[in-house]
Amino acid sequence: MADIKEIQDRIKSVNDTMKITNAMYMIASNKLRKARKMLEETEPYFYAARGMLDRVMRHLPEDSKDPFLNQHEDKDPKDVIRGYIVITDDKGLAGAYNHNVLKLAEEHIRQDGDNWKLYVIGEIGRQYFLRKNIPVDEEFHYTAQNPTLSRARWISSMVLEPYLAGELDEVNIIYTAMKNSLVCETHFEKLLPLERPKNNDEMLKMAGITTTLEEFLMLPSPEAVLDNIVPSLVTGYIYGAMVEAFCSVQNSRMMAMDTANDNAKQMIHELSIQYNRQRQARITQEITEIAAGARALKRAHELQAKMREANLQALKQQQ
Template structure:
């Protein structure tokens, strides 16, 4: 059995850790509330953009644009496609399996498209892909801990430029989405080219009356103006949701760590009491043994 001093030292160490996990839990809670508010404040605008794109496509079923998949385009083989990946990870750990899940999913998806370009957000993602020997084309620093529309716009403009120049045929974004308060899952979404089916919110009969729609100066010009803003909104939403998931994962990890620390303190408290009781018993035994020795000495 460990002595009293060893047990006390260990208890003090766990108590210090407990303060840290409690503080990290409170910080993550505050950040999670902030990120949810950020997403709620901007969602209506980008949902309205998506709705307008859906209206345009509904009225112009034969409409073709560089941003949308074309039925007449020659389908390239998977290994020939130049595919860009935006992978959103965290800058730090202590968030359970949050980073592991997204890096594993991203690495597996990268293997399906050998001709790829990787754009990483988050220090842990950079370290992981460097260790795996995967080439990183660009890393966006200081983004995941402070998602903003300006940073989302910078990311989107970088990808759009390469898409327009023909350096990329497809663009995917890989991030973590929150299913509910306790569940998260990795999402792999295709940003470009867009799919018409994603904007078909509902089935409308052919003979149903349709409102008049004026597109000035042209449908292509209107769509070319809307789509970049829509992509900015999607990237921003992914950044905020990934940030929310990271904080939620860290909250749960810190809560589990706190509970484990409390359980360890309870067990150590029992050990401490047993060791203290054993020490007291030892002292009493020694006092009694000394008293008996003195009695025997006096009798002689």
């Protein structure tokens, strides 16, 4: 069993660690407020863009051959080359946030054989794939902690260029979104190619667009309209995913630090009980030793008194 000095050192160490986790909790809380504001400002544009795209897609001719539509329906699924935009964080200490994203990405990569390309956002993801000897086609530094529209536009251009060149057949994105203040979910979304909507009344309603019959004229051509809308939509979707991921990681870090604080308090409580028991045992031992010493001293005095008395009686008899 540890002695009192060791327990005191452990209590001090846990208290020092709890100061750090408390500071990280406050930092994550402030960043979460910033991220939620960014998310609120992003959602109206995203839903409006999706609504506009859905309107365009509903009025596209059936024989349209736009490159943003599914052009590899007759292609063997094993030969389809898929690109994955994987959004992780630059730091750890966020619970299972990074693990869930990387696990989902690795599952899809294994299913695709060698027909895939990775576009990684975040230092954790880059280091993970480096350790696994999984090649990364593009990596984007300092983006996970500072999502901006310009960076989303740059990432969008990096995936659209090989897609339009025929080097990619699909573009997918893997990120984490907040379901509520307690739960974050890992999402897998296909960005390209586009699919004709079947029933998207809810999205249209959120975009403020009615589903009444409308006359829709696309000039100079439906393909030209798509070529102008889709890159902006992909950029907006990537930016929205980055903001969602930034919001989720701050929420996950807050929860992780809160759990760490609770565990530290519980550990300090248990160590304090152990310390008090050890201290009480030491005090009891000291009292026992003092009492035993007092009894021994008393017996010694009594023995000396008896010896003096015996000596006196012996002298009297000699006289």
